[in-house]
Amino acid sequence: MNPQSNATPETSVAPRPARSPLRPLYWSIRRELWEVRSIYLAPVAVAGVFLLGFLFYLHKLPESARAALPPQAVEQREALVQPFDYAAASIMGIAFIVGLLYSLEALYAERRDRSILFWKSLPVSDRTAVLAKASIPLMVVPAVCCAITFALQAVMLALSSVVLWASGLSPTALFRALSFLPSFFYLLYHIFTVHVLWYAPVYGWLLLLSAWARRAPLLWAVVPPVAISIFERLVFHSNHFAEFIGSRFSGGPEMDTSSYDGGFPFHHGVHLTLGHFLTSPGLWIGLVFAAVFLWAAARIRRYREPS
Numbered sequence: 001m002n003p004q005s006n007a008t009p010e011t012s013v014a015p016r017p018a019r020s021p022l023r024p025l026y027w028s029i030r031r032e033l034w035e036v037r038s039i040y041l042a043p044v045a046v047a048g049v050f051l052l053g054f055l056f057y058l059h060k061l062p063e064s065a066r067a068a069l070p071p072q073a074v075e076q077r078e079a080l081v082q083p084f085d086y087a088a089a090s091i092m093g094i095a096f097i098v099g100l101l102y103s104l105e106a107l108y109a110e111r112r113d114r115s116i117l118f119w120k121s122l123p124v125s126d127r128t129a130v131l132a133k134a135s136i137p138l139m140v141v142p143a144v145c146c147a148i149t150f151a152l153q154a155v156m157l158a159l160s161s162v163v164l165w166a167s168g169l170s171p172t173a174l175f176r177a178l179s180f181l182p183s184f185f186y187l188l189y190h191i192f193t194v195h196v197l198w199y200a201p202v203y204g205w206l207l208l209l210s211a212w213a214r215r216a217p218l219l220w221a222v223v224p225p226v227a228i229s230i231f232e233r234l235v236f237h238s239n240h241f242a243e244f245i246g247s248r249f250s251g252g253p254e255m256d257t258s259s260y261d262g263g264f265p266f267h268h269g270v271h272l273t274l275g276h277f278l279t280s281p282g283l284w285i286g287l288v289f290a291a292v293f294l295w296a297a298a299r300i301r302r303y304r305e306p307s
Helices: 022-035 038-067 074-112 116-120 126-166 172-178 180-198 200-212 217-236 240-250 274-278 281-303
Strands: none
Touching: 022 038, 022 126, 038 074, 038 126, 074 126, 074 172, 074 180, 074 200, 074 217, 126 172, 126 180, 126 200, 126 281, 172 180, 180 200, 180 274, 180 281, 200 217, 200 240, 200 281, 217 240, 240 281
């Protein structure tokens, strides 16, 4: 008997490509950017306000440029640079504040509005969710503020050049005093050392409080350290705990301005001390604590119920 002519041949099914483990992290970060618009709106608002104030300063610029022309007029040349330093300082300051407030609300807010029930139904682990939220103050906010600072200073430099040319002056003195690209490099260095590495345990601790606190995480972040500092002062007549907290918020070795000749710690006159910074025990102890805080936050998020 002949074999059946209508027998269907075996078909091979191609295996589905393995999903990248970074894809859930990527989309989790995108979700944070969609939901928390203050990440980029707050720095943009500060840049806009500063630029508006800089427009009123421009009428004094030709006089300052003339005073900075003599070779010995070092202080006058520093005065030309100060608005650019203040612009960077303002945006970096708002970056730190945004990072602190975001970290305090990141894990608490999703329990308060019960959206955590929806996000837990998705194939995203608690570790991925916490890492995505930690990447906002440690990576996204510094990067956004750095880009805004670069754009703001570029606009300020262009406006200053136009005003000087219109006044019959050359912007050469301004370009030499500013050193625009080297200053931006030192700004990147400041962001990496201070806002990313040194502040990591601060953001980690606030994320842990955000995951743990059932009510008012801001009070839990402020009241216990203040109470401990007062208790130590009254009982032991010392300020070790307050000095420890202050050193962490001050920015560490890279923010020690005793060796600077002026300007902010991300000014082009700052001497790089990366080796000294990377060998600082406080840096590595802080990074270990940051990792422990994030691990604990992920564990707490797994079992925490909506508030």
